[in-house]
Amino acid sequence: MTRDQFWDPEVEKLPRSRIEAIQVERLRWQLERCFTESPFYRERFDRAGVRPSHLRGLTDLQHFPIVTKQDLRDEQATHPPFGRYVVASRSSWREIHPSTGTTGVPVNTLWSAKDVDVITDHTARTMWSFGTRPEDTVQNAFAYGLWVAGLAVHYACARLGCFVIPIGAGATSRQVDYFLTPGSTVLLATPSFAIHIAEHLRERGIKPEDIPLRVGCFGGEPGAEVPATRTRIERGLGIDCYDYYGLGEIAPTFASECTAKAGLHLAEDHYLAEVLDPETREPLGPGRTGVLVLTHLTREAMPMIRYWTNDYARLDPEPCRCGRTHGRLAGGISGRADDLIIYKGAKFYPVQVEGVVRAFPELADEFRIEISSDESKGTDLVTVVAETDSGEVERVEERLRKALAESLGVTPELRLVSIGSLERTVFKARRVVDLRRSG
Numbered sequence: 001m002t003r004d005q006f007w008d009p010e011v012e013k014l015p016r017s018r019i020e021a022i023q024v025e026r027l028r029w030q031l032e033r034c035f036t037e038s039p040f041y042r043e044r045f046d047r048a049g050v051r052p053s054h055l056r057g058l059t060d061l062q063h064f065p066i067v068t069k070q071d072l073r074d075e076q077a078t079h080p081p082f083g084r085y086v087v088a089s090r091s092s093w094r095e096i097h098p099s100t101g102t103t104g105v106p107v108n109t110l111w112s113a114k115d116v117d118v119i120t121d122h123t124a125r126t127m128w129s130f131g132t133r134p135e136d137t138v139q140n141a142f143a144y145g146l147w148v149a150g151l152a153v154h155y156a157c158a159r160l161g162c163f164v165i166p167i168g169a170g171a172t173s174r175q176v177d178y179f180l181t182p183g184s185t186v187l188l189a190t191p192s193f194a195i196h197i198a199e200h201l202r203e204r205g206i207k208p209e210d211i212p213l214r215v216g217c218f219g220g221e222p223g224a225e226v227p228a229t230r231t232r233i234e235r236g237l238g239i240d241c242y243d244y245y246g247l248g249e250i251a252p253t254f255a256s257e258c259t260a261k262a263g264l265h266l267a268e269d270h271y272l273a274e275v276l277d278p279e280t281r282e283p284l285g286p287g288r289t290g291v292l293v294l295t296h297l298t299r300e301a302m303p304m305i306r307y308w309t310n311d312y313a314r315l316d317p318e319p320c321r322c323g324r325t326h327g328r329l330a331g332g333i334s335g336r337a338d339d340l341i342i343y344k345g346a347k348f349y350p351v352q353v354e355g356v357v358r359a360f361p362e363l364a365d366e367f368r369i370e371i372s373s374d375e376s377k378g379t380d381l382v383t384v385v386a387e388t389d390s391g392e393v394e395r396v397e398e399r400l401r402k403a404l405a406e407s408l409g410v411t412p413e414l415r416l417v418s419i420g421s422l423e424r425t426v427f428k429a430r431r432v433v434d435l436r437r438s439g
């Protein structure tokens with residue numbers, strides 16, 4: 001057992017059969033307490049005609065009802081402020097974390113003392129897996145406060161024994177200052193902010209090789225596994241770039257890439273993942289892309305049973321070459337159902353535009369996708385806005401148009417503007433701008 005390679009070798013190298021045995025045992029416990037202590041779940045199980053005792057193996061979970069964010073929002077509106085799915089006593093509550101509310105009224109999530117402990121531990125496990133060690137200086141540029149990831153990482157740094165700079169999201173210039181003194185070695189941020197910091201570093205004339213930063217893990221939005229974005233972050237900051245994943249209703253920082261960069265390892269002893277067909281909601285086998293559905297195996301305060309994440313992913317349950325056996329979301333999150341753009345019959349995600357734009361050395365890191373109305377035709381118009389200072393704008397435009405058409409299956413309109421025209425972000429980027437008349 002080498003502590004050197006693994007944070008928790010006994011758990012991280014469990015054979016698949018043992019992982020599944022633990023999952024079944026924990027799932028039974030969770031279903032039972034949800035059924036007996038939560039009217040929200042009991043009513044839903046009753047309507048679906050299922051009982052916790054019906055679960056013999058993991059595949060039986062598919063007979064239990066799905067929970068969507070809208071279900072949670074409705075439940076909390078009818079039974080404010082937390083809904084009837086809190087199954088831990090008030091004395092055990094420690095923190096409240098509302099969702100960011102970008103897609104409607106925020107949903108409140110509670111963490112108990114035990115929940116904080118589990119989240120801290122698996123965050124430490126992920127950080128260890130992408131190379132964080134006690135001697136590291138961690139610059140935590142995730143937002144602190146109500147957003148989940150900032151605190152989770154902060155707690156994990158304490159558990160790892162790292163020196164932490166709790167700077168939070170923002171103060172781009174000071175982020176660079178801390179690279180120099182005391183000299184951060186690990187950076188955590190959204191990928192958009194990482195790119196912005198790299199741009200700032202370049203503007204100040206500091207070479208990546210002149211700072212001690214060596215590793216970064218980026219979450220809050222997809223991007224770190226888009227090859228062109230990963231390359232830009234790695235070159236811009238002189239680091240190894242890894243992907244992080246979390247969700248307010250499930251947990252922050254519960255899945256990350258390991259140093260093998262072979263997809264997001266899940267903490268399968270705490271979270272059970274299914275991938276379902278978006279239409280039929282039937283389970284899809286390993287390697288097939290569908291909607292990720294997650295179940296809390298150990299969560300105490302507000303457990304989620306079959307939470308529909310709206311995120312597209314594919315599951316690889318095979319052991320990783322790093323030696324870890326916990327399953328991976330291969331290639332990261334490939335898109336959010338909410339972000340899907342349908343244009344002239346073609347369907348694509350903003351992340352595909354990102355992959356194309358950032359592969360062009362003549363273009364800057366920032367871009368926008370504008371959706372407007374073509375009044376004359378009564379149809380939508382999708383325009384990709386990118387930045388360049390190239391002297392040969394027409395040639396760049398022509399090549400970009402071709403590359404976009406190839407990746408998206410449709411040709412959007414293009415507008416090239418000068419570098420620095422588009423706003424930079426320190427948190428989650430809003431790169432899709434809907435200019436259609438609203439109301």
Ligand SMILES: [Zn+2]
Nearest residue numbers: 258260320322
């Ligand atoms: Zn691995």
